[in-house]
Amino acid sequence: MGTRLDDTECEQLMEAAREASSRAFAPWSGLRVGAVLLAGSGETYRGCNVENSAFGLTMCAERVALFSAVAEVGREKLEVRALALVSADGSSCPPCGACRQVLAELAPDAFVIFRDQGGVRQVPVGELLPYGFRMSPE
Ligand code: THU
Numbered sequence: 001m002g003t004r005l006d007d008t009e010c011e012q013l014m015e016a017a018r019e020a021s022s023r024a025f026a027p028w029s030g031l032r033v034g035a036v037l038l039a040g041s042g043e044t045y046r047g048c049n050v051e052n053s054a055f056g057l058t059m060c061a062e063r064v065a066l067f068s069a070v071a072e073v074g075r076e077k078l079e080v081r082a083l084a085l086v087s088a089d090g091s092s093c094p095p096c097g098a099c100r101q102v103l104a105e106l107a108p109d110a111f112v113i114f115r116d117q118g119g120v121r122q123v124p125v126g127e128l129l130p131y132g133f134r135m136s137p138e
Contacts, residue, residue, distance in 0.1 A: 001124050002081050002109045005038075010113055010122060013038055013084035016046070020061070021088040024048040028055065032088035035061035037069050037107075040079035045069040061085060062099040066106050080107035082122075085114045092116045100129040 021034025028051045035047040047065030051058040087093040103125045
């Protein structure tokens with residue numbers, strides 16, 4: 001596990017995620033979600049949810065941010081320190097199960113920052129998905 005973000009870093013990343021939510025494409029659910037990934041290098045990578053009228057093709061904000069970071073730096077060089085996730089309306093927004101699986105594989109040492117009924121939480125990926133699916137590459 002990496003180092004927890006302090007309160008200021010946490011707020012800055014949440015604010016950047018709120019900004020990213022302004023580019024969400026969510027005409028079907030109306031839920032606009034933004035995510036920002038903070039890499040060990042200090043670089044950040046943004047994501048927002050992108051919906052589709054064939055609903056199952058919708059992509060979550062977290063995975064857009066994660067895949068964008070992989071596309072920019074490559075999986076081998078990518079070290080994810082944290083990922084913040086917010087909904088534009090300030091409602092509770094913990095990561096969905098599919099995103100937890102992708103986080104476990106691409107960002108196993110990261111913290112995920114989100115709001116739930118208890119307030120803003122910063123949770124290690126390992127706690128979000130115990131007993132996640134794993135497969136070793138050949
Ligand atoms: N959504 C995310 O972007 N991330 C999640 O972890 C949960 C759900 C989006 C997908 C869809 O566009 C909308 O929220 C409603 O499910």
